[in-house]
Amino acid sequence: MKQWTVILAFLLCSGNAAGQSKLLIPMDLKQSDHLKSYGVAFWLLEKEGVVDWLLNYRGGSFLADYAEVLARECRIRGVSFETLDGSAAAALYAEVQRDDNNMDVVRLEKAPKIAVYVPPNFKPWDDAVTLALEYAEIPYTKIWDEEVLSGKLSEYDWLHLHHEDFTGQYGKFYSNYRNAQWYVQQQVLYEREAKRLGYRKVSDEKKAVALAIRDFIGQGGFMFAMCSATDSYDIALAAGGVDICDVMFDGDPPDRDAQGKLNFAQSLAFENFTLDMNPLRYEYSDIDIPPSDPPAIRDPETDYFTLFEFSAKYDPVPTMLTQDHVNIVRGFMGQTTAFRKKLIKRTVVVLAEREGTEEVRYLHGNFGRGTFTWYAGHDPEDYQHQVGDPPTDLNLHKNSPGYRLILNNVLFPAAKKKQQKT
């Protein structure tokens, strides 16, 4: 790796800017593997190279100085690329940076350090984000409660939340799976961990974790969450000090006035939501639309959502997050399928929604010096995933627009300087 770094550095420094050949990784329909393209960009950043993200140019393409080792890596990973000579590259920059073009260049300088919050029994194929990271060969570190509570989050730039239930209700799988071995084992594991960390209840421990994560964001961290890790997280924040868990989850019945005691000032994205505290229902609140219990019958052929367009020059952050080679993305369900629009705080930016409905699919917000991005649904290439279903094989979905949205979030922290524009 060090040898490659030296070679790369030499090659990058040896030519002058005007004459330097460039390697373009297009991200439009010509790209053979969009997801691995993010991996190549990340790989280059790890080697201390520099990548320019050309927002809104051919689907959000990547541009870097040409190096044979980079070209080889693209070939080995199956990523399409084009070579541009110096003048073509200069013309490209000029086009992208023209005032009348809704495009811009964002320089990615540093490979972010990524942490994924997962329990010890986690399998990578259980979660769309880890699937994407594994496929794109982007390294990440697994952390759990102890690391979060002991302040280790400060060592990372980007945190992904697995499908954790921060309310302490074990995913609300009680009704159907309470006697399943995996459910019982999970509950035992969590209880032991909570006890070991000094908490009487799992729900109390998870709330502490939620607060620690919020502090991480406030201090400049980036948080990405999908599916029920989104609304359950916010519910946990709003329910600080309130017992919303029934007896089978924490050993005692919930506070009867829990709803009235929620503090929406503590949550990040949602407010004025109504809890669903029935332990037999597979739902947390009315944030999720449509409700998961009973599961909605939707036609996958007509389920789409639209990505909003932002100004690349004045809103680079949402622009980065919505880079894709299509504007309309196929929908997919999950325990949290979409966010109810009227419950979203006004300070939050909606990035995508199902047009003509109350369903918001993708949103982004700031907290303190950091940001959070939440993406509803479980798996962009598995319309209605059930417990025990086989994992998605991303070799069959190399060009998934839905998965690209996940990976946009991985690279976005590498563009720290650019964010200051907003």
Place this chain on the structure above:
Amino acid sequence: MMGGNLQASPFVWNIMRNRVLLSWVIAIISVFGIAFAQNDAAAIKLRLAQSFEQNGDWEQAAELYEALFLSYPQNVVFFEGLRRGFTQLKQYDKAIDLIQDWISGKPGNPSMLSELAGVYYLKGDERKADSLWQLVIKTDPRNPSFYRIVASKLMEFRLYDRAIQLFLDARKATGKSDQFSEDLASLYSVFQQYGDATQEYVTILNTRPDQLQSIQSRMSMMISRPEALLEARKVVETEKNRRGESIPLRRMAAWLSMEVKEYSAALDEYRVIDKLTKASGNELFAFGQTAAQERAYEAAAKAFQEVVEQYPGGARFPFARFGYARAREETVAGLDTSGSRAALPDPAWPVSETPQGFGGVLRLYEAIINDYPGSDFAAQSYFRIGVIKQERLFDLDGARAAYEKVRTLQPHHPLASEASLRIGQVSTARNDLVDARGQYLKLMHDRNPDIKQQALAALAELDYFEAAYDSAETKLQIFAASSTSDLANDALQFLYFLQENKFANPSALASFARADLLMKQRKYSEALAQFEECMRLFPNALIVDDAKMKTAELKLLLGRPMEALESFSGVAAQSLSILSDRAQMRIGEVYESQLRNREKAIEAYERLLEKYPHSLYVDKARLRIRMLRGDAL
């Protein structure tokens, strides 16, 4: 009229009696009617309460249950509903009073006492809860049901450790060391205390040996974790050493050994099982079959051999002899996988052995034929002899003779058709194409569709060798029409090859076909010369690249890899050739597997990616590069 006459007329009496009767009837109906109406109302209220309960609306539910209970204080359904309501609403004192009243009216109810303890626990009075649970147990310390009642409550409150301890205490109190084994096994498993869980399963097995399969099924999930499997084996091993005569334990030990592919250890167990059960080799034989199915041929051979040597008169004897020969054949052929796949090295079994090689295997089959002339064993043995002689030793005369014997012995057996197919192959190898064709034509009437298809494919190939291209095409097109055939892809490829070259240069094709036939006959040097002649005579023919590929493959077979690389490179350099990418792939493969030159191999595969980014081979090339680079995949 009654008046001063005290005795009414019969008619009047009747009327009066009817009226009274009617009044009684009306009264009774009214009472029942009211009762039914009340029951109806109660039923409706109950359903409503249950609906509220299901929706989590405990205030409403409790209110209704309370009203119902007041009306029907002996009704257990209403009592239970109200109890749940009070508990859910955290009205623990009310719940306690309710239960205590209930118990006072119906003493000797351990379940209810346990419920009462539960409410105290929820209230936070753990001491009181404990004392009540103890009271339940003390009611009859030797009664396992009472322990179960309390344990169930403890588990409800997720006090698993205490439930485990309670079960263990119950054992001491009842004096039954196997009491609650199933419950404990589940609990230990959940807590990942795999050794303890296995110990409980062993306890169940010791008392109920007929439960082996059920236990194996329950343990299967647990032992999917490597650490659990390791723990389980240790426990079973210890227990087995303690109770050496226990057959179920031995079976369990054997099963666990096979889970880690330690077949020699499993064989040791079956050896003992066979002796203990006086199975006269049946257990060993069954193990041999299982091991063979799992391609653990060394172990299978050993098992069969023991049956043969120790139980010469048994019913399984001839089967074991054949099994032994077959397993030996596979071992010699280097297909044994038990050594390479075992998690831990098994010192008893080298990957391949048998200094006699195929010669020894042939002798085994011949001995079977001698001892069981005319039998199915003999037919099978002849067939195997034919295969060995044809494929391994290239003794074509010997192979044919063996196949002929199969046909003679079992003319209607499916093996006879297989034998005929192979005779056709042998005849082709001997350049007796007329005889080969005859064999295949007869098979066109075979009942087995697979045999017919193979025969058809072979006839198409013969047509090709004899330059009857139209006839070959017709036959191959039959495959093209059948998408379910396994041979369809190869047939299609062959068909396109014929069509392309038949029109372009039929003479070149004929020359190529002659060389191809020589190659099929393993006359490699002659085939090489013929291909080179073809290239010399027809340098501009389309088929030249195919010929180059063949010469390269032949050079590899003749142990000349560098020359082979040169030939492949010649094709790879032809940018317009449809075989260039395949040639480039072969270059990489030769460097990798024959010349063991990692860097050159990577270079060759990378070149394929660079020059042929849309090739069918790119995925394979990428995989090879990643493997050679040592990338974590």
